[in-house]
Amino acid sequence: MTTMKDIAKVLGLNESTVSRALNNHPYVRPETREQVMEAARRMNYRPNTLARSLATSRSYVVGLVISNIANLFFAEVTKGIEGVADAHGYSVILCDTGRNAAKELKYLDLLARRQVDGIIFMSGRLPADVVAAIKQQRCPVVTVSRDGTRYGIPTVRINNRAEAAKATRYLINLGHRRIGFISGQLDDAESGLPRLEGYRAALEESGIGFDPDIVQEGDFRMESGMRACARIMQSPPRPTAIFAANDEMAIGAMKTLSQLGFKVPADVAVIGFDDTAFATVVTPPLTTVAQPLRMLGTSAMEMLLKLMAGHRLADIETVLECQLVVRASCGGTGL
Amino acid sequence: MTTMKDIAKVLGLNESTVSRALNNHPYVRPETREQVMEAARRMNYRPNTLARSLATSRSYVVGLVISNIANLFFAEVTKGIEGVADAHGYSVILCDTGRNAAKELKYLDLLARRQVDGIIFMSGRLPADVVAAIKQQRCPVVTVSRDGTRYGIPTVRINNRAEAAKATRYLINLGHRRIGFISGQLDDAESGLPRLEGYRAALEESGIGFDPDIVQEGDFRMESGMRACARIMQSPPRPTAIFAANDEMAIGAMKTLSQLGFKVPADVAVIGFDDTAFATVVTPPLTTVAQPLRMLGTSAMEMLLKLMAGHRLADIETVLECQLVVRASCGGTGL
DNA sequence: GCGCGGCTTGCAAGCGCTTGCAGACTATGC
DNA sequence: GCATAGTCTGCAAGCGCTTGCAAGCCGCGC
Numbered sequence: 001m002t003t004m005k006d007i008a009k010v011l012g013l014n015e016s017t018v019s020r021a022l023n024n025h026p027y028v029r030p031e032t033r034e035q036v037m038e039a040a041r042r043m044n045y046r047p048n049t050l051a052r053s054l055a056t057s058r059s060y061v062v063g064l065v066i067s068n069i070a071n072l073f074f075a076e077v078t079k080g081i082e083g084v085a086d087a088h089g090y091s092v093i094l095c096d097t098g099r100n101a102a103k104e105l106k107y108l109d110l111l112a113r114r115q116v117d118g119i120i121f122m123s124g125r126l127p128a129d130v131v132a133a134i135k136q137q138r139c140p141v142v143t144v145s146r147d148g149t150r151y152g153i154p155t156v157r158i159n160n161r162a163e164a165a166k167a168t169r170y171l172i173n174l175g176h177r178r179i180g181f182i183s184g185q186l187d188d189a190e191s192g193l194p195r196l197e198g199y200r201a202a203l204e205e206s207g208i209g210f211d212p213d214i215v216q217e218g219d220f221r222m223e224s225g226m227r228a229c230a231r232i233m234q235s236p237p238r239p240t241a242i243f244a245a246n247d248e249m250a251i252g253a254m255k256t257l258s259q260l261g262f263k264v265p266a267d268v269a270v271i272g273f274d275d276t277a278f279a280t281v282v283t284p285p286l287t288t289v290a291q292p293l294r295m296l297g298t299s300a301m302e303m304l305l306k307l308m309a310g311h312r313l314a315d316i317e318t319v320l321e322c323q324l325v326v327r328a329s330c331g332g333t334g335l
Numbered sequence: 336m337t338t339m340k341d342i343a344k345v346l347g348l349n350e351s352t353v354s355r356a357l358n359n360h361p362y363v364r365p366e367t368r369e370q371v372m373e374a375a376r377r378m379n380y381r382p383n384t385l386a387r388s389l390a391t392s393r394s395y396v397v398g399l400v401i402s403n404i405a406n407l408f409f410a411e412v413t414k415g416i417e418g419v420a421d422a423h424g425y426s427v428i429l430c431d432t433g434r435n436a437a438k439e440l441k442y443l444d445l446l447a448r449r450q451v452d453g454i455i456f457m458s459g460r461l462p463a464d465v466v467a468a469i470k471q472q473r474c475p476v477v478t479v480s481r482d483g484t485r486y487g488i489p490t491v492r493i494n495n496r497a498e499a500a501k502a503t504r505y506l507i508n509l510g511h512r513r514i515g516f517i518s519g520q521l522d523d524a525e526s527g528l529p530r531l532e533g534y535r536a537a538l539e540e541s542g543i544g545f546d547p548d549i550v551q552e553g554d555f556r557m558e559s560g561m562r563a564c565a566r567i568m569q570s571p572p573r574p575t576a577i578f579a580a581n582d583e584m585a586i587g588a589m590k591t592l593s594q595l596g597f598k599v600p601a602d603v604a605v606i607g608f609d610d611t612a613f614a615t616v617v618t619p620p621l622t623t624v625a626q627p628l629r630m631l632g633t634s635a636m637e638m639l640l641k642l643m644a645g646h647r648l649a650d651i652e653t654v655l656e657c658q659l660v661v662r663a664s665c666g667g668t669g670l
Numbered sequence: 671g672c673g674c675g676g677c678t679t680g681c682a683a684g685c686g687c688t689t690g691c692a693g694a695c696t697a698t699g700c
Numbered sequence: 701g702c703a704t705a706g707t708c709t710g711c712a713a714g715c716g717c718t719t720g721c722a723a724g725c726c727g728c729g730c
Contacts, residue, residue, distance in 0.1 A: 050394065
C-alpha cells in the first residue's frame with residue numbers, strides 16, 4: 001500500500017505538505033498540489049481512514065442498532081438511514097440485536113470502542129440499563145420509533161395515537177359502527193398501547209361504545225392476528241370492520257376471515273398499519289396507514305448529522321405524518 | 336476517555352505491560368494482570384479499536400455490498416451474515432448500491448480505505464470493471480448468488496438450474512403437462528437464464544415439448560408477473576400450472592389468475608422460487624422452492640472468515656441445497 | 671531600502687495501541 | 701555456587717495521518 005510518506009519521498013516533499021495538498025488546505029502552491037494529486041493518482045494512493053480517524057478523532061462511522069434487519073419494517077428504515085449517511089460521507093455499522101437487551105448493551109459498548117461518531121438506536125423497549133448506557137455514550141444517539149424523548153434522548157417517531165384514531169375514523173366514516181381492534185403488545189408504550197388509545201378515542205368521539213370483547217391483544221405477528229380475529233368474530237353482534245395495529249396482523253385477520261367464509265371487504269372491512277411491502281402483495285390489497293418508513297430513517301440520520309456537527313436541536317423530537325393509503329380491503333373510499 | 340497510558344501511570348507500569356495484561360499475553364505476572372484488569376474496570380477503560388487496528392493492520396470489520404437492503408431476499412441474507420460476523424468479533428459495514436455499478440465501485444474503494452478485512456459482495460451483474468476492482472482488493476472478497484466463480488472469485492450460491500428443474504418436475508409429477516413459466520431477466524446469467532434452462536430441461540426429460548408462447552420474461556417484480564401471467568393464459572391450450580422464477584412474480588400471477596376468474600390451485604397451480612416472507616402471507620400460501628437465505632449469508636461469512644485467516648479454500652465454490660416447501664398453491668403434495 | 675504581512679513548506683509531536691528486543695529477575699539443575 | 705532457561709517488564713519504534721508552530725520566501729507600500 002502506498003502511503004503519504006511514499007508520495008512525499010517521491011516528490012521530495014514533506015509528508016505534511018502532501019497531507020495538506022490532498023485535503024485541499026488553502027496554503028498550498030497550486031503546482032505543488034497538482035504534483036501531489038498526480039503522484040497520488042499514479043501511485044494508486046488510498047488514504048487510510050483509520051489513521052486519519054485516529055489523528056482527528058472523527059471516524060465518519062455511525063452505528064445502527066436495530067431489532068431485526070430481516071424485518072421489512074426495519075429494513076426500510078435502514079435503507080433511508082444508509083442513503084443519507086452515505087451522501088454525507090458516513091458509513092454505517094449494522095448491529096442486529098434480536099431485541100435482546102444484553103446484546104443491545106454489548107453493541108453499544110462495541111460501537112463506543114469503534115469510536116463511532118453517532119448512533120441510531122431502534123431496538124427494544126429502552127429498559128433502564130439501556131437508557132443509562134445510551135446517556136453515557138460520548139457520541140450523540142437518536143432513537144427512532146421509541147419513547148426516547150421521555151429520557152431526553154432525541155427521537156423521531158410518528159404519533160401512534162393520532163394515526164390510529166385516523167384509521168378508526170376512516171372506518172367510521174365508511175359507516176362502520178362495530179369495529180374490532182387487534183392490538184400489539186399492550187405493555188409496549190410506544191406503538192402497542194397508543195394505537196389502542198387512538199382507536200378508543202375515535203370511537204368515543206363518535207359516540208360509539210368501546211366493547212372489550214372485540215379488542216384482542218396480539219404480538220404484531222400474522223398468527224396472532226389470525227387468532228385474535230377468530231375471537232373477535234365470535235362476539236355478536238358481528239363486527240363489520242377490523243382494524244389491526246399492523247399489516248401482518250391485518251393479513252392474519254384476512255386469512256381467518258376467508259376461512260370463516262367472510263368476504264373482504266364485502267362482509268368485513270380490514271385496515272392495517274405500517275404499509276410494508278406485504279400490504280400490496282395480499283389480496284385484496286390492504287388499506288393501511290402508511291408510516292413514512294424511509295423518511296423515518298432519513299430524518300433520524302439528518303437529526304444525527306446535526307448533533308454530530310455540534311448543533312443544538314431546535315426540537316428534541318421529530319414527529320412525522322402518516323398517510324392513509326386506500327386500497328381495496330375496506331371497499332369504498334370514504335371521505 | 337481513559338487510555339492505556341492513564342492506566343499505566345496510575346499503576347506505575349509501562350504502557351506495554353498494560354497492553355499485554357489486557358490482551359492476555361502469556362508473560363504477565365498474575366498479580367500484575369489482576370491489578371491492570373481491576374484498574375481498567377475502575378477507570379471505565381475502553382480500548383480504542385481504531386488505534387489497535389492501525390497498529391495491527393486488522394480492523395475486524397467486513398464490508399457488505401448489497402443491491403437493496405429493503406428487499407426481503409437481501410435482508411435475510413444480511414441477517415445471516417451479521418450473525419456469524421458478530422459471533423467472531425467482526426462488525427459489518429452496510430453498503431447499499433441500488434444495483435448501480437458506479438456505486439459498487441465507489442463502495443469498493445471506500446471499504447478499502449476503511450481497511451476492512453474482507454468483503455461480501457452481493458450486488459449487480461459483475462461487469463468487467465467491478466470484477467477488476469474486486470480482484471485488486473487487498474482483502475478477500477466473496478460473492479453470493481453471483482457468478483463470481485467464473486472470475487475466480489470465491490462464491491456461495493445455489494444451483495439455479497437444478498432447483499428450477501426440481502420445481503418443474505414437481506408440477507409434472509402432479510400431473511401437469513402444460514406448464515407456463517415466468518422467467519427473470521434472461522440476460523441475468525446467474526438466476527434469470529439458468530432457471531429457464533432448468534424448467535426446459537425438466538420438460539424435455541419428461542418428453543414434454545417446450546412452447547415459447549407460455550414462457551414470458553419478467554423482471555422479478557410482482558407487476559411483471561401479472562403481465563406475464565396474462566399473456567400466458569391467453570395461449571391455448573390453457574396451462575394448468577405456472578412456475579414463476581421468484582415469489583413476487585408468482586404472487587403477481589396469482590393476482591392475475593384471480594382477476595381472470597381462475598381458482599388457485601383448483602384451476603391452475605402456481606409455484607414460486609425463493610421462499611421469502613411473502614410466500615406465507617399470500618392466500619393460498621405459496622408452494623415454492625426455498626432458498627436457504629439465512630444460510631447463504633452464514634456460509635458466505637464463514638467462507639470469508641477462512642480466507643481472512645489466511646486459509647486456502649478446499650473449494651472456491653459452495654453450492655447450497657434448496658428445499659421444496661409445499662404449501663397450498665399447487666394443491667396435492669405430489670411425490 | 672526596509673519592514674510587514676501573507677504564502678508556502680518543513681519540523682516534530684501526537685492520536686492510542688502493539689511488539690521486537692533487551693535487560694532484570696527467578697528458579698532450576700548440576 | 702553458578703550457568704541456564706525461563707518469566708516478567710520496560711524501552712522505543714512504528715502503524716499512517718494531522719496540525720500547531722516556526723522559518724523562509726515573496727511582493728508590496730512607504
